[in-house]
Amino acid sequence: MIKFLDLHKINRPYEEAFKKQFATMLDSGWYILGNSVKQFEGEFAQYCGTKHCIGVANGLDALILIFRAYKEIGKLKNGDEVIVPANTYIASIIAILQNDLKPVLVEPDIKTYNLNPSEIEKYITPRTKAILPVHLYGQLCDMDEISQIVQKHNLLVVEDAAQAHGATATGRKAGNWSDAGAFSFYPGKNLGALGDGGAITTNCDELAQVLKAIRNYGSHKKYQNDYMGINSRLDEIQAGFLSIKLQDLDNQNQRRREVAKRYLSEIRNQEIVLPYYDGSDNHVFHLFVIRCKRRDELQAYLQQQGIETLIHYPIAPHKQKAMYAYDSLSLPITELIHSEVLSLPMSPVMTDEEVSAVIECLNRFK
Numbered sequence: 001m002i003k004f005l006d007l008h009k010i011n012r013p014y015e016e017a018f019k020k021q022f023a024t025m026l027d028s029g030w031y032i033l034g035n036s037v038k039q040f041e042g043e044f045a046q047y048c049g050t051k052h053c054i055g056v057a058n059g060l061d062a063l064i065l066i067f068r069a070y071k072e073i074g075k076l077k078n079g080d081e082v083i084v085p086a087n088t089y090i091a092s093i094i095a096i097l098q099n100d101l102k103p104v105l106v107e108p109d110i111k112t113y114n115l116n117p118s119e120i121e122k123y124i125t126p127r128t129k130a131i132l133p134v135h136l137y138g139q140l141c142d143m144d145e146i147s148q149i150v151q152k153h154n155l156l157v158v159e160d161a162a163q164a165h166g167a168t169a170t171g172r173k174a175g176n177w178s179d180a181g182a183f184s185f186y187p188g189k190n191l192g193a194l195g196d197g198g199a200i201t202t203n204c205d206e207l208a209q210v211l212k213a214i215r216n217y218g219s220h221k222k223y224q225n226d227y228m229g230i231n232s233r234l235d236e237i238q239a240g241f242l243s244i245k246l247q248d249l250d251n252q253n254q255r256r257r258e259v260a261k262r263y264l265s266e267i268r269n270q271e272i273v274l275p276y277y278d279g280s281d282n283h284v285f286h287l288f289v290i291r292c293k294r295r296d297e298l299q300a301y302l303q304q305q306g307i308e309t310l311i312h313y314p315i316a317p318h319k320q321k322a323m324y325a326y327d328s329l330s331l332p333i334t335e336l337i338h339s340e341v342l343s344l345p346m347s348p349v350m351t352d353e354e355v356s357a358v359i360e361c362l363n364r365f366k
Contacts (some may be wrong), residue, residue: 006347113136113137117141
């Protein structure tokens with residue numbers, strides 16, 4: 001079986017370093033918001049090119065806390081509208097709704113599956129206060145065009161960079177194209193912890209200070225609470241593991257691009273729509289997502305051939321039971337994408353032989 005993602009194989013080279021890191025943390029006697037979190041926050045901020053990184057419990061909390069902090073400092077209020085791609089993972093939309101803001105679902109570009117800049121201005125109203133571009137599957141949105149729209153209409157821009165660790169365009173990395181960026185370190189991400197974890201990047205001093213308090217019960221000083229905060233702190237041990245893996249992130253992203261380039265150049269089945277890639281570092285291929293009208297047949301065929309695949313994502317957000325209020329929306333591009341997408345095996349530890357086997361099976365599918 002060719003696994004979709006072999007996490008044990010990915011983490012195996014770091015096992016001794018992980019054990020040493022755990023022993024260091026254990027011996028320190030400091031297990032919450034200690035030196036490992038501070039170290040990782042500094043390292044990840046430097047990696048992304050931002051002034052600040054605030055470690056939190058997971059990627060969803062990262063998004064929720066950004067919008068919450070903007071409400072605390074008076075830049076957002078209940079009922080404000082946030083433009084978001086309609087085909088994103090539902091977490092992006094949950095973060096908006098959790099803050100009593102209104103998500104405005106916009107169709108993506110069918111070529112990149114990212115937010116389509118040419119569609120954004122059609123949805124801007126006097127209540128629009130922010131745009132949430134999602135770097136879906138690991139590919140940066142067209143942030144140059146989005147930045148121009150943001151400046152023209154004086155909007156906030158918040159990046160959902162949960163799948164795009166290290167994606168770079170014109171020298172700027174994901175998380176540094178916005179007022180604030182949200183990352184997930186879920187184990188399957190390009191930079192994955194051994195449990196849940198997340199982070200927020202920003203160049204705004206005020207936002208960073210508010211976020212540091214809100215993640216910790218609203219407190220800058222123990223037992224003194226300035227905000228109605230929550231408990232959402234990056235684990236000390238996970239921060240230590242992430243510092244170890246961060247050193248190898250660019251190499252792992254490059255291997256993902258090598259796998260993707262082989263898929264793109266060698267898969268020749270006319271029934272398969274391959275993803276768009278311009279050959280630059282703006283894509284880190286967290287996922288390699290194809291489309292096929294006979295998606296379910298193709299997935300079953302690949303499973304029979306010993307190739308594991310996943311669907312990201314089988315149900316469009318506005319068609320989820322939890323989002324019944326949006327069920328009447330007409331979003332044909334989004335619905336087409338969700339009915340046809342299939343994610344192929346993609347990881348930095350895939351062998352050339354495994355890549356060849358996937359390609360050969362896809363080319364034989366009829």
